[in-house]
Amino acid sequence: MEGLVDTIVDAIRLAVTTIPEDTVKALRRAYEREESEVARFNLCNVLRAIEIGRNRSIPVCQDTGTLTFFVKAGAESPYLGEIEASIIEATRRATLEIPLRPNAVDVLTNKNSGDNTGKDVPVIHWELVGGSEIQIAVLPKGGGSENCSALAMLTPAEGWEGVKRFVLERVKECGGKPCPPVILGIGVGGGADYSLTLAKKALLRKVGERNPNERIAELEEELLEEVNSLGLGPMGMGGNTTAIDVKIEVAYRHPASFPVGLVVQCWANRRAFLRIKADGRVEVWQ
């Protein structure tokens, strides 16, 4: 398909240079709520950086991360066969053109590939769905916040109380490292691997958008309040806002297991989506 690589580069550019409006609103609210000089210094810098990124079309954060793509591939799309190669080529070109920081390093030699590609990166998650459309979500995510992600294999007896305790302990332990105010993605059930994938996917939801299940939506709000009552604040230097949202996604679990994946996203909540219709029309949005 002509122009497919260009469109994916456009989506990557949108993701790294423009912080989504839902997130900006939440950060502005956080700025208004903060009283300490230090918290306001940090949030003021955050809001200025967002503006500069958007106005000058440059990456808001220098850690443009590891690029992760979630593909919902319609089984009847005529473009299925081109998607993987196009994503890899777009990653190379985006690295040069936007530019992005080259963040792909060989685990044995420590050599940087220079273009954000390498063995199994960028990471592509495939989901085969019905229909003829392909939707791709781009999630560039920095290392500082990713290093705070974690997995807990709770006992079913610990249940949701255990989830809260695990999340709060982890957030406290990480302090300012993941660049708070953060967004927490939490995946429960589905096995160890899948809980973490669910947690990362949860970050694609808008800030303020609740899980459609009422009880889970309540748990999201309860956890958000508890995380903020820790008082870590922006950059871990104290304040009212440690997180701007908590997202929980669930899958059924094995009766003996209660897996919880936690993925921490920094305030630079980068994401973009594109849709490719069967007739070749393309849409890019946040």
Added chain:
Amino acid sequence: MAVRLKAALGEEVLDLKAGDVVYLSGRIYTARDAAHRKILELSKKGKLPFELDGAVIYHCGPVVRRKGDGWEVVSAGPTTSARMNRYLDEILSLGVRGIIGKGGMEVGPFVGRAVYFAFTGGAGSLAAKSVKRVVDVHWLDELGIPEAVWVLEVENFPLLVAIDSKGNSLYR
């Protein structure tokens, strides 16, 4: 209190207090994990290609692009400093007077000799505005763009003193 400082720094850093805002100008050196290992290895052999007495080290892996014969810094916020805790004492023994980063570090090694400056994590586009030029780059081929040592000339880089030389820290 807001203070203007010029790197290289001297004993004036001992008077700074946690919570002070500092506008830093002068030369700073980026260094992350691999660069720290390299600096310590070469300094033991007496072969370090730059002078770190009074220097400011910035925990940063910038986004850069080619500009003529040189480089331009596009986005340059701080990286998580805690990863460099294991090198902190030795790095400060080389005479380093200031570390810029995010997330904080162990307090002990700073006491009586240096300060930790925080810049807002993620605000790379804003930090880049304070970078006037790239003076030099070391070990680019060997370490790659994020891990290389970039020697940057900064002007009025707004920083918070987050850990002072008396051992006071802003981190919770």
